[in-house]
Amino acid sequence: MFYRGKYVDGGDGREMGPKRQRILDQPTPFYGASAGSSFMYNDASSPYAYVGQPPFPVVRLRGLPFDCTEADVTEFFHGLDIVDILFVHKNGRFSGEAFVVLGYPIQVDFAIQRNRQNMGRRYIEVFRSKRQEYYKAIANEVSDARGGSPRQSARARSYDDAAKDSAQHTGVLRLRGLPFSAGKDDIMDFFKDFMLSEDSIHITLNMDGRPTGEAFVEFANPEDSKAAMVKDRMTLGSRYIELFPSSNEELDEAVSRGR
CATH class of the missing domain: 3.30.70.330 (RRM (RNA recognition motif) domain)
Known part of the structure; x- marks a missing residue:
């Protein structure tokens, strides 16, 4: 149910948290999963076909309301396939930033089009991001969950x-x-x-x-x-x-x- 394969930056996609791998190496072409369906990026018959390895499909959000939920982010990106949402915390508090992993690399372009659109009374900034930034945020969150920087008092x-x-x-x-x-x-x-x-x-x-x-x-x-x-x-x-x-x-x- 998690991403499988290698990405354009050459990494093997192993998450920094030791409990489970989000991405596994496979000898077959790159496969992914979203909303229960599978796809193959380098299938020539796919409308999302890429030459070579596809970029990692992740964007970063800034300016989120502090009571923001995953459902709010899903609605903000209505129509796009969301695989994961990772809220960023600093000193145990929500920072107003998040990473969103999308189902297909091409959907990053559609997500960027929602830059400066509103969520409630806040306008949200949407940026392109990288696999390394996403996994660094994962490492920080896993450390927080283990007590390195408590998310709650x-x-x-x-x-x-x-x-x-x-x-x-x-x-x-x-x-x-x-x-x-x-x-x-x-x-x-x-x-x-x-x-x-x-x-x-x-x-x-x-x-x-x-x-x-x-x-x-x-x-x-x-x-x-x-x-x-x-x-x-x-x-x-x-x-x-x-x-x-x-x-x-x-x-x-x-x-x-x-x-």
């Missing part, structure tokens, strides 16, 4: 942890912060110490049928879901995942909204 994190510890477990967990390219197999691998089936994993979608970055997982029993909380704030791809005790009612409501 110690008091706020302690409060959140206490609330999670005291919550009643029903066997259902809600996941937040998933990469948009993550699929059920990635979530099963994330919880590989537990017996899960694809039917027990529910990736939520918005009204346009796009992933929201959240999912619900049904465990065999409340004891398993409580034990799985040890994975809270661990990384999947470039993202650290937050886990919350949930319920069948919340699961049903979230699934029905995406239908």
Whole structure:
């Protein structure tokens, strides 16, 4: 479900976070995935064919509202295939910047056309970026998630942890912060110490049928879901995942909204 292949700058695409590779070397031509579909950049029959290796399809945003969500960024780039959104933090606070990885290199040109368009009352600057800048930001975020530069104050994190510890477990967990390219197999691998089936994993979608970055997982029993909380704030791809005790009612409501 993640990018595979090599990029024009010669890198092998391995992410700096050790938990998982976002991009894998393959002996075949460059393949990518977006919204559940695959494509091959150097297929001569493709409208997005390139001679040689394609550029890495990433742009950088600046001036985002501080309450900005992934859904806001997705709407800002409505019509484009978004593979990943990485918000940039400095000293534990959102900086108003983000990196957006797109499905095809040609979509970078369309994204640049939205430079200085508004998101709410803010106008957003959109720049071309590079693979190295994106992966440097990933490394910083992974370091933050491990405590190198806490993204929350110690008091706020302690409060959140206490609330999670005291919550009643029903066997259902809600996941937040998933990469948009993550699929059920990635979530099963994330919880590989537990017996899960694809039917027990529910990736939520918005009204346009796009992933929201959240999912619900049904465990065999409340004891398993409580034990799985040890994975809270661990990384999947470039993202650290937050886990919350949930319920069948919340699961049903979230699934029905995406239908």
